Amino acid sequence: MGMVRRRAEPGVPVPLLVPAVLAVAFLVLPLAGLVIRAPWGELASQLTSPAVGHALRLSLVSATAATGLSLVLGVPLAWVLARSRARGRSVLRALVTVPLVLPPVVGGVALFLVLGRQGIVGRWLDQTLDVTIPFTTAAVVIAETFVAMPFLVISVEGALRAADARFEDAAATLGADRWTTFRRVTLPLVAPGIAAGAVLCWARALGEFGATITFAGNFPGTTQTMPLAVYLALQQDPDAAIVLSLVLLVVSVATLLLLRDRWLTRAVR
Amino acid sequence: MARRAPLGTALLLLLAGCGGSADDGAVAAGSGSAELGGTVTVFAAASLTDVFTDLGERLEADHPGLDVQVSFAGSSALATQISQGAPADVFASANEAQMAVVSDAGLAAGEPQVFAANVLQIAVPAGNPAGVTGLADLAREELAIAVCAPQVPCGAAAEDVLAAAGVTAAPDTLEEDVRAALTKVELGEVDAALVYTTDVTAAGDAVEGIDVPEAEQRPNDYPIAALADAPNPEAAAAFVELVRSDEGRQALADAGFRVP
Secondary structure, eight states, X not given: OXXXXXXXXXXXXXXXXXXXXXXXXXXXXXXXXXXXHOOHHHXXXXXHSHHHHHHHHHHHHHHXXXXXXXXXXXXXXXXXXXXXXXXXXXXXXXXHTHHHHSOHHHHHHHHHHHHSTTSTTHHHIXXXXXXXXXXXXXXXXXXXXXXXXXXXXXXXXHHHHHSOHHHHHHHHHTTOOHHXXXXXXXXXXXXXXXXXXXXXXXXXXXXXXXXHHHHTOOOTXXXXXXXXXXXXXXXXXXXXXXXXXXXXXXXXXXXXXXXXXXXXXHHHO | OGGGHHHHHHHHHHHHHTGGGGXXXXXXXXXXXXXXXXXXXXXXXXXXXXXXXXXXXXXXXXXXXXXXXXXXXXXXXXXXXHHTTOOOSEEEOSSHHHHHHHHHTTOBSSOOEEEEEEOEEEEEETTOTTOOOSGGGGGOTTSOEEEEOTXXXXXXXXXXXXXXXXXXXXXXXXXXXXXXXXXXXXXTSSSEEEEEHHHHHHHGGGEEEEEOGGGGGSOEEEEEEEBTTOSSHHHHHHHHHHHHSHHHHHHHHHTTOBOO
């Protein structure tokens, strides 16, 4: 979908090459610094420590759950934004992408105001169903979904707009209703866009810090994800923080590479 | 907050350009009547925000030629900045460990002096809905409890106080700093949190404080020192003197600090 692969180009113009090289240096050098400064001797002991294991597992599970939730809710939303002709769509799009620019800590406080024990919905949940959300793993997933879902929505909406609508029209003229068209024609058509959006969403959820520490708090095993563990380690033992960051870096790069090979490229066909 | 510092730095550079005429300011340091001028940059722990802003304005009122710039942040961040050569005149830390980072590197002028102490208090939402009365309540599983993470100073103090009292707390969250713990009390999302007395005082009516007698044994001492490389040593000495004067002690006490 719109991805031109390996088209032979005779060379890159210098006005593009120089800034591009600078951009690579800017993005990669800090990571290189992390690798160079890392106390490699501590890596093994950190990796096998149960605290890191818990934080890593919680991070992977909650980021994956947040991505799943984002797919279930975000793909339909993207369809509405791309295909519905209802008025107010641009206002709706602006509203649902606000979490992209909102400082995540503010997002966490906003979640409290709705889903907290004293929140608009949370108070009712607490009193009638005896369910409290803050300081639970569910709160981690909710906070990550709040921050990460807009990435998926934007990607999928872009893919839907770029998709050739004539296939859908053809399906409609052959008698398919809109739901069938969506399932049988639209979804396969934009699968690569959905995959790319899901990867972005997962990566954003994995690194989520502000909304999580605000709304879900920080407790080892329940709500302490890797970014929270890194931040707290930084207060006392910067070396440990660097090691933890490396673990997160390695896991996310490995996962993204794996997904790219196994899933994305296949979806692109 | 910290964004004030670059302005102070710019002013310092300006003043350095006309340093020849500033000599007459350098008499009788700290004697109150000395004519202080230029800019004095104070790095202070975030919990001192209200008191030091106030004291800085008083010093400016006493010395019309003086500009007091206070940069507030976490003590460890400030200690790091000073070690990296930030042009500060005074450092006031919220604990002795971070002051030691600076003084052990030979960056303090003279021995740092403890000028205040902060003790832990239990903060509860207004009206104390869970009926918390003391440390023992922090062990109640059914309550939502916030304590600072052991990696940050208020968490280390909390661990000591709880251990000394023989209470095994059942926290639902280990907060990254004391203000985050307090915010959760203000929002009513936790029933109680262990924070500093000064934070409860600063929070106003939204939060009530419950004294913890066990915490008196574990005060958090605040040391202050003029810095060895201070660009404005006379004004630095005057600021430290003001903080330790009766006037300074009164301002600190009003904010909830214990004063020696």
